[in-house]
Amino acid sequence: MQRQRIPVELEHCTRLLDHGPTTLVTSAHGGRSNVMAASWAMPLDFSPPKVIVIIDRRTFTRALVSASGEFGLQLPTRAIARQTLAAGSLSGRDADKFAATGLLTFAAQAIAAPMVLGCAAWLECRVIPDDSQRHDIILGEVIAAYSDAALYSANRWHFGTDPADRTIHHVAAGHFFATGEAFDEAAPGQAAT
Amino acid sequence: MQRQRIPVELEHCTRLLDHGPTTLVTSAHGGRSNVMAASWAMPLDFSPPKVIVIIDRRTFTRALVSASGEFGLQLPTRAIARQTLAAGSLSGRDADKFAATGLLTFAAQAIAAPMVLGCAAWLECRVIPDDSQRHDIILGEVIAAYSDAALYSANRWHFGTDPADRTIHHVAAGHFFATGEAFDEAAPGQAAT
Numbered sequence: 001m002q003r004q005r006i007p008v009e010l011e012h013c014t015r016l017l018d019h020g021p022t023t024l025v026t027s028a029h030g031g032r033s034n035v036m037a038a039s040w041a042m043p044l045d046f047s048p049p050k051v052i053v054i055i056d057r058r059t060f061t062r063a064l065v066s067a068s069g070e071f072g073l074q075l076p077t078r079a080i081a082r083q084t085l086a087a088g089s090l091s092g093r094d095a096d097k098f099a100a101t102g103l104l105t106f107a108a109q110a111i112a113a114p115m116v117l118g119c120a121a122w123l124e125c126r127v128i129p130d131d132s133q134r135h136d137i138i139l140g141e142v143i144a145a146y147s148d149a150a151l152y153s154a155n156r157w158h159f160g161t162d163p164a165d166r167t168i169h170h171v172a173a174g175h176f177f178a179t180g181e182a183f184d185e186a187a188p189g190q191a192a193t
Numbered sequence: 194m195q196r197q198r199i200p201v202e203l204e205h206c207t208r209l210l211d212h213g214p215t216t217l218v219t220s221a222h223g224g225r226s227n228v229m230a231a232s233w234a235m236p237l238d239f240s241p242p243k244v245i246v247i248i249d250r251r252t253f254t255r256a257l258v259s260a261s262g263e264f265g266l267q268l269p270t271r272a273i274a275r276q277t278l279a280a281g282s283l284s285g286r287d288a289d290k291f292a293a294t295g296l297l298t299f300a301a302q303a304i305a306a307p308m309v310l311g312c313a314a315w316l317e318c319r320v321i322p323d324d325s326q327r328h329d330i331i332l333g334e335v336i337a338a339y340s341d342a343a344l345y346s347a348n349r350w351h352f353g354t355d356p357a358d359r360t361i362h363h364v365a366a367g368h369f370f371a372t373g374e375a376f377d378e379a380a381p382g383q384a385a386t
Contacts, residue, residue, distance in 0.1 A: 018365060020214060135323070171350065175377055179362070183274070187278050
């Protein structure tokens with residue numbers, strides 16, 4: 001099923017990563033493209049929206065991201081958890097990892113890297129050059145953001161009953177947690193809702 | 194109920210953060226101590242184990258962490274989700290945030306900051322001085338790690354049926370997800386397990 005993608009306001013887009021989901025990083029340069037899984041990705045700042053992703057400097061993704069100055073960051077759902085694990089287990093240096101994993105893509109809006117179908121949300125990012133790259137830290141400014149309309153709209157997650165639609169949290173060696181039960185707490189001075 | 198805490202091997206301790214849970218950051222210096230909630234915390238490296246936490250430079254926690262060169266990083270369970278939200282909503286500059294939130298503590302092993310009871314796991318960290326601090330990025334090397342024996346042992350999470358025991362993922366404004374259903378996928382070349 002092709003799902004509808006809707007824009008996410010840039011000023012709120014880091015919220016997509018607040019719950020710490022596993023991500024896929026896509027990249028492209030010089031006629032090559034690649035996808036890798038990254039559990040170590042999170043927001044850095046709200047305005048302009050920035051993210052941090054740890055990308056080992058020995059990876060092919062790192063070479064493509066550094067050369068192009070861009071990357072795609074997206075939140076796979078459980079429907080593509082197996083392919084996400086594969087994207088974290090293979091190297092794209094010697095083979096087309098999209099073909100090897102079966103991950104399908106569509107064209108990004110503002111960057112050359114392809115974006116992965118079957119995700120809950122997508123962030124297109126421009127690399128912020130920084131000394132912290134010596135720690136394998138890549139900083140990115142988000143320049144476009146959108147979501148699966150059925151799963152995230154009006155700056156809120158709306159996971160339904162289908163387990164395949166949940167975002168995922170990889171722990172190690174193929175062990176995952178799905179994003180779980182939603183619950184609310186009241187901050188001090190707020191009425192409980 | 195007082196729960197048993199057991200050591201976590203440092204070489205595997207970053208796994209505690211792989212699923213992207215919300216954390217509490219504790220700090221102490223010059224007779225003052227504090228606690229804040231941090232959704233933006235994740236691993237940076239395996240060996241030595243390192244973490245990244247985003248701590249706004251205007252916060253009291255940042256002052257205490259910078260002055261002491263240490264911080265505690267711990268994973269609150271849903272049992273203390275309300276207090277965790279409060280710890281992210283108040284400032285400790287003018288009041289004792291432990292008293293204000295009701296969070297209870299115990300003495301750390303290797304750092305001066307207190308550690309919070311009711312968490313699933315704890316990491317004691319030493320600040321790694323770095324230029325990236327201008328982005329509000331604090332890098333820490335983990336020097337001690339331990340877990341609630343009922344929830345994490347032998348480098349694996351073992352969440353049971355009590356929802357209060359789950360780690361939590363704050364999204365925004367008091368909206369949380371609990372860590373959800375565990376599931377396994379097989380990597381390429383592995384038999385499914």
